[in-house]
Amino acid sequence: xxxxxxxxxxxxxxxxxxxxxxxxxRYFQDCSTMQSDALGVGIDFLEQHQHVWMLTAxxxxxxxxxxxxxNVVTGTWAYGFDAMYGYRNFILKGAGKEGSDDGxxxxxxxxxxxxxxxxxxxxxLTPEYVEGYGTEEKYAMDYEPxxxxxxxxxxxxxxxxxxxxxxxxxxHVNNAxxxxxxxxxxxxxxxxxxxxxxxxxxxxxGDRICPRVHREPGVVTVALCSRDGQVYVTVExxxxxxxxxx
Numbered sequence: 001x002x003x004x005x006x007x008x009x010x011x012x013x014x015x016x017x018x019x020x021x022x023x024x025x026r027y028f029q030d031c032s033t034m035q036s037d038a039l040g041v042g043i044d045f046l047e048q049h050q051h052v053w054m055l056t057a058x059x060x061x062x063x064x065x066x067x068x069x070x071n072v073v074t075g076t077w078a079y080g081f082d083a084m085y086g087y088r089n090f091i092l093k094g095a096g097k098e099g100s101d102d103g104x105x106x107x108x109x110x111x112x113x114x115x116x117x118x119x120x121x122x123x124x125l126t127p128e129y130v131e132g133y134g135t136e137e138k139y140a141m142d143y144e145p146x147x148x149x150x151x152x153x154x155x156x157x158x159x160x161x162x163x164x165x166x167x168x169x170x171x172h173v174n175n176a177x178x179x180x181x182x183x184x185x186x187x188x189x190x191x192x193x194x195x196x197x198x199x200x201x202x203x204x205x206g207d208r209i210c211p212r213v214h215r216e217p218g219v220v221t222v223a224l225c226s227r228d229g230q231v232y233v234t235v236e237x238x239x240x241x242x243x244x245x246x
Contacts, residue, residue, distance in 0.1 A: 001136065002035035003075040005095050008066045015188075018065040021195050021237075022179040024106055025058070028090045029175060031074040039132040043169060050117045051129070053086070055175050057146040058197040060090075060108040065191075071095035072105065079138040081130050084122045086112040089139040107141055148198045148234045150223055154212035157185070159227070162207045172202035173232075182222040182235035185213045190220070194238040203232045 006027075014020040019027075036042040046052055066072050073095050080087040088110045094103035116123040168174040179197065186192075203209060203224075209232070212223040222235045 001075045001077045001091075002031065002038070003073050004031055004034055005071060005073045008068055008070045008072060010068060013068045017068050019067075020065065020180075020183060021060065021062070021192055022176045022183060024060065024062075024065070024092060025176040025179055027072070027074045027092060028060075028076065028108060028110075029055075031076045031090065032088065035076060035133075041129060041132055051123060052115050052117055052170055053112045054115045054199070054202075055110060056085075056113055056199050057111045058108060058175075058195065059110075059144050060106055060195040061141060062106045062191075062193055062195070063104050066092070066094075066105050077136040078130075078133040079135055081125055081135070083124055084113055086114070086125070086130065086133075087138075088112065091139070107139055109139070109141065109143055111146055144194075144196055146198065148196055148221070148236050150231075150234060151214040151216075151221055154214045154221070154223060157211040157213055159208050159210045162203050162205055162209060164205055166203075167205060170202075172204055175199070178224060178233040179235060181209065181211070181224055182233075182237065185211070185220060185222055186237065191240050192237045193240045196236040196238075198234045199232075200234070201226070201230060201232045207232075 008019055012019050012023050033042065071094065073093050075091045076088055078086060078088050090108040090110065092105040114123045114125055114129060115121070162173055166173045166177045208227045210225045210227055212225060214221045218239050218241065220237045220239070223231050224233045225231050
């Protein structure tokens with residue numbers, strides 16, 4: 001497992017003084033990027049070989065969210081590869097509690113695909129891209145399907161445009177930014193116990209995002225769509241039982 005430690009700073013927290021789901025995803029993606037750089041197969045290596053790892057799905061189970069000032073440890077490890085996909089777990093824990101289930105904030109599964117930047121299509125995995133990671137034991141959690149089934153009836157919300165601040169180094173909307181967009185459709189008192197995200201298309205600067213939202217007791221589903229109705233990203237947020245829905 002690759003790990004890094006940090007203190008939760010004021011810039012990390014939301015209105016309630018806790019790290020929100022999007023910021024936890026930023027911790028996770030920073031951790032995976034750091035590991036790749038440490039292994040010599042980071043962003044520079046991928047650019048030289050005209051490839052990029054694209055995230056296709058998240059499943060994140062939340063125990064609780066870290067608060068301002070707490071010291072946290074983020075960890076990640078690969079647990080498998082096949083012809084084109086890589087499978088990676090993540091964990092976020094309180095510092096000093098690495099060997100115990102106490103102090104776990106969140107655990108996650110993620111699925112990645114290697115993309116050829118010239119063709120825009122998935123590329124077959126070769127040893128130079130994956131052998132440095134090795135594989136470790138798959139985390140013991142209840143694994144949900146990668147695909148998220150959209151409800152038949154969804155409510156259209158006000159559209160908005162992708163700005164430059166939404167972009168990552170690939171000039172696509174950053175993975176965590178889609179989650180920030182979806183969080184706008186939660187009520188203040190609602191807290192997420194499980195987040196699932198399915199990435200289908202990449203939005204770029206100037207694209208118009210047309211959100212569609214479905215609410216039912218305990219679940220909020222958000223589809224972030226293009227102006228012609230094609231789905232960029234689907235986000236499913238399962239809520240704790242002690243929250244209310246409208």
